[in-house]
Amino acid sequence: MPTAPTPIAALPTPVPTTADPANFDTRADALLEAMPDMVTEMNSVADVTYDNAVEAAASAAEVAGQAAVAADAAGLVGRSTTTLTVGAGTKAVTLTSAKASLMTAGRQVVISLLSDPSIRMIGVIAASPAPTSTTASVTVTSGGVFGSGSYSSWQIMDANFFSPSATAAEVWEGTSEVAPMTPKALMDSMAPVTVSYASTLALDMDAGWYRRCSAVSASFTLGVFTNAKAGQPFVLDLVNSAGSVVLAVNAVWDFADGLLGVLNPDNGAKNKIAGIIDEVDGSGNVTRGTLHVIPGLA
Structure with a gap:
């Protein structure tokens, strides 16, 4: 928990001024005598501020780590702004905030449109990218194409974790136990x-x-x-x-x-x-x- 700093004591008042020469020396002495205590108190506030900043940074790092673990657990490989046309073939996908642990050759992934996950492509990562690369080559087969058009806002998920809304065909078949039913479906x-x-x-x-x-x-x-x-x-x-x-x-x-x-x-x-x-x-x-x-x- 952050530590509240001790308030700095107020300086003596009234302050010395040349408009009141009769009291100037007395007030100046009082002001100067208060300065060492004020410096000590300011240093104390600075120490508390620094400690709070260190604690906040540590908390942020912990949250980021937990978010990464959650993203991995949810199968999120990454997101991409690469312009892709929905269809079969090899897709070169440049990922943002990619999870290297999930960008492995042979992993089946789902490339879904962020605004409408029913538009998606299912494919396999053809080869693990170089350690410093965030571009993956994904091979999409004709049976893994849902929807049409070209878009540039994608989410790439491990196929084992992806559960898009049911299609009309899935509703007619009535066999899926994981596809959620939506009003549109x-x-x-x-x-x-x-x-x-x-x-x-x-x-x-x-x-x-x-x-x-x-x-x-x-x-x-x-x-x-x-x-x-x-x-x-x-x-x-x-x-x-x-x-x-x-x-x-x-x-x-x-x-x-x-x-x-x-x-x-x-x-x-x-x-x-x-x-x-x-x-x-x-x-x-x-x-x-x-x-x-x-x-x-x-």
Whole structure:
């Protein structure tokens, strides 16, 4: 703890002045007699000030050391203002306040945009830099690219410590136990995803829960969905691009309330199928589900 200095005693007053020659000598003597004590007191204050400064410097060094330990523990390799284009290939990254202990060849790292960690590249440090260098060469593969664009404000983390927010695909897959769910991830997962027309529409639930087919050109069968999980809801928007469209369904599907699934067959009709997956097999294929068909207007 810092030490409070002892206050310096006030000098005798009133002070000597030529405006009062009758008292000048007496007051001057008193002032001069007080000077040695004042010097001693000032030296004492200086000693206390110096000791406090030394203690503060030691505390700052300790805090800096603890911060470095915490950064290492959190896997922070460093930050960079190098302009990098998001994509596969070799990235020469010049780091600021780099952690030499983490800049080792073969270490997998994540280069993420500071303002939006969903924009990131995952790669491997190709070679340990020289002891005096803070530039690392990171090899990024095509599978480790998320997002696009060029930026110059990056954070480089040990991949073992990096946990970005969930992507829409991770929400659909529902398998990650570490990716945090954010409002953006939730809304992204609810956005409609285009599906092409096929005579049998067998949706992959890992590719989206809200699907849209804007060119239903003929009658079709709603097939067995894959990569599904019991309890998953889904919505399928359908826009007819031809007339006389009729819906058939695989035997795994039942209609809610015993209703028959009848679409508006007219060209231009906008139909909707909503449902819930009740049961799946060990491979994620739907074995039972419930549908509700909502005929739309042309």
